[in-house]
Amino acid sequence: MKDTNALSSRKKKTTVADIISLILLFLLTFIFVFPFYWIVTGAFKDQKIAVQLPPQWFPTDPTLTSFVTLFKNPALQWLWNSVFIALATMVLVCLTAALAGYVLAKKRFYGQALIFSMFIIAMALPKQVVLVPLVRMINALGFHNTMAAVILPAVGWPFGIFLMKQFSETIPGELLEAAKIDGCGELKTFFNIVIPIIKPGIAALAIFTFITAWNDYFMQLIMLNTRAKLTLPLGIATLQAEFATNYGVLMAGAALAAVPIVTVFIAFQKYFTQGITMGAVKG
Amino acid sequence: MNKQKLYKIRMRETLVSYAFLAPALLFFVIFVVYPMISGVYTSLFNYTIRKFDFIGVDNYIRLVSDPIFKKSLINTLVIVLGSVPIVVLFALFVGLTIYEKHSAIRSFFRCVFYLPVVTGTVAVTVVWKWIYDPINGILNYLLQSAHIINEPIMWLGDKRFAIWAIIIILLTTSVGQPIILYVAALGNIDQSLTEAAEVDGANRWQVFKNIKWPGLMPTTLYIVVITTINSFQCFSLIQLLTSGGPNYSTSTIMYLVYEKAFKLGQFGYANSMGVILAVIIGIISFLQFKFLGNDVEY
Known part of the structure; x- marks a missing residue:
């Protein structure tokens, strides 16, 4: 993905339409950034200040009382659960998807078309269809109310395979041929030749999976139910039921859930964008 | 190369490929394929915590005459029809405005419009709940200060507004990905074509x-499909x-499935709704590809 846009942009006459567009764009920017801003600043407001009107647009005397209340709940445990679930899902998805995507792109074998179309169809499937049987399966496997109950079904989701297939298409066939002639085994070829080439793809998938797993509230809600097992998003949802309108505490929780993931996102934005773009190119 | 040798090579490739596919397939079969088949199958049963009796298509017949299902279906369609066109126009507008800008500026705006997605549904939801709060929320405060409304509005508790209040939040969490896709697609459009047209005196709208x-047609199609599904x-x-x-x-079908299955324990009935939802999504995706796809030139 070369950055050709900026280079080739020529000086054009700025018209009234351009100015209106820019004004609108900045207005929208404000609307999109505001909720995040309100979370982060709200976290440092005392409940009394949080609900006062006219609102305090910036916390003039920031306080940690909301965080103190928050940590009376097992919020650190929730944070750890979220991190573990997101990391484990990420590693498993990247591994299984890289292996599968590579052969789907570069090998010709019996049943290939069938398997690939099954993956494609499943991607459009709403999770709710498989909801009840999935929960039953998790219970049968003895994973009820464990992190595995959230991690394993996410690994079954075929988006990663699709993305890795897209990236694997770019591996030059001659390179694989050459490896074969040199007597390089299949696994060795995969780790020494394929992996280095599709590394940016793996990075994209890793960051994408991490964010998706971190925010997969639905699966967490269905699968986890005792207080110590919750994730951060699920924990906040529980707090919302208990604290109703204690917005200070809720924002402290929301900030704890959002700030790490937003930081990760901004740090790896380049890979993430690439992943989304590649995932959309129809194969 | 004779046929037998070719077959041998193909068999070897097949074995290797399945070895590589095995881990992915294992998860896929256990956690997607099997539950999918089981979901369709058990939708034919009166299936609750205690019962598991075969009743044929009775669940589906019950759906047709269920007023709550009908209401949820209509709400679902309102959400889809309300959000998809706005998401496409919104993303197109932002994409067109920023795609020729410096790459740092593009990165900045991509981050801005993706921010609500990354922040996460739950965090976004609690902050909007506060914004919408009829007494302590800033929305009513701002509207009242500007004398647009006189009485505070219960945004989420009033039948007239609740679904729109939800659609607005949904919009903020839906445009991030389409914008990234449009910016990429606009960058791939052959510059010499647009330049030639401009030299020939075409105005911006014509270009x-x-x-x-x-x-942009393939991108638009993809965006319409994923936004519809979401x-x-x-x-x-x-x-x-x-x-x-x-x-x-x-209430939407999605929510109703959850309520029936996990609040009321009507598993078979919930599964039949899930199946209908999958069928509707399947048909709509197919139609969108068929009709919108006609304009696509590859």
């Missing part, structure tokens, strides 16, 4: 209509903000 828009699956916002209320005015 957009005749060059950019057709070039809007159909709108769940967390509803579960967290209104629980489908007031009086099922914000």
Whole structure:
């Protein structure tokens, strides 16, 4: 993905339409950034200040009382659960998807078309269809109310395979041929030749999976139910039921859930964008 | 190369390929394929915590005459029809405005419009709940200060507004990905074409209509399909903000499936709704590819 846009942009006459567009764009920017801003600043407001009107647009005397209340709940445990679930899902998805995507792109074998179309169809499937049987399966496997109950079904989701297939298409066939002639085994070829080439793809998938797993509230809600097992998003949802309108505490929780993931996102934005773009190119 | 040798090579490739596919297939079969088949199968049963009796298509017949299902279906369609066109126009507008800008500026705006997605549904939802709060929320405060409204509005508790309040949040969490896709697609459009057209005296609208828009068609199609699927699956916002209320005015099929299965224990009935939802999504995706796809030139 070369950055050709900026280079080739020529000086054009700025018209009234351009100015209106820019004004609108900045207005929208404000609307999109505001909720995040309100979370982060709200976290440092005392409940009394949080609900006062006219609102305090910036916390003039920031306080940690909301965080103190928050940590009376097992919020650190929730944070750890979220991190573990997101990391484990990420590693498993990247591994299984890289292996599968590579052969789907570069090998010709019996049943290939069938398997690939099954993956494609499943991607459009709403999770709710498989909801009840999935929960039953998790219970049968003895994973009820464990992190595995959230991690394993996410690994079954075929988006990663699709993305890795897209990236694997770019591996030059001659390179694989050459490896074969040199007597390089299949696994060795995969780790020494394929992996280095599709590394940016793996990075994209890793960051994408991490964010998706971190925010997969639905699966967490269905699968986890005792207080110590919750994730951060699920924990906040529980707090919302208990604290109703204690917005200070809720924002402290929301900030704890959002700030790490937003930081990760901004740090790896380049890979993430690439992943989304590649995932959309129809194969 | 003789046929037998070719067959031998192919068999070897097949064995290797399946060895590589095995881990992915294992998860896929256990956690997607099997539950999918089981979901369709058990939708033919009167299946609750205690019962498991075969009743044929009775669940589906019951669906047709269930007023709550009908209401939820209509709400789902309102959400889909309300959000998809706005998402496409919004993303197109932002994409067109920023794609020729410096790459740092593009990165900045991509981050801005993706921020609500990354922040996460739950965090986004609690902050909007506060913004919408009829007494302590800033929305009513701002509208009242500007004398647009006189009385505070119960945004989430009023049948007239609740679903729109939800659609607005949904919009903020839906445009991030389409914008990234449009910026990438616009960058791939052949610059020499647009330049040639401009030299020939085409105005901006003509350039957009005749060059950019057709070039964006595959991207637009993809965006329409993923946004449709996502809007159909709108769940967390509803579960967290209104629980489908007031009086099922914000209930969607997704939410109803959850309610029937996990609050009321009507597993078979919930599965039949899930199946219908999957069928509807399947048909709509197919039609969108068929009709919108006609304009696509490869």
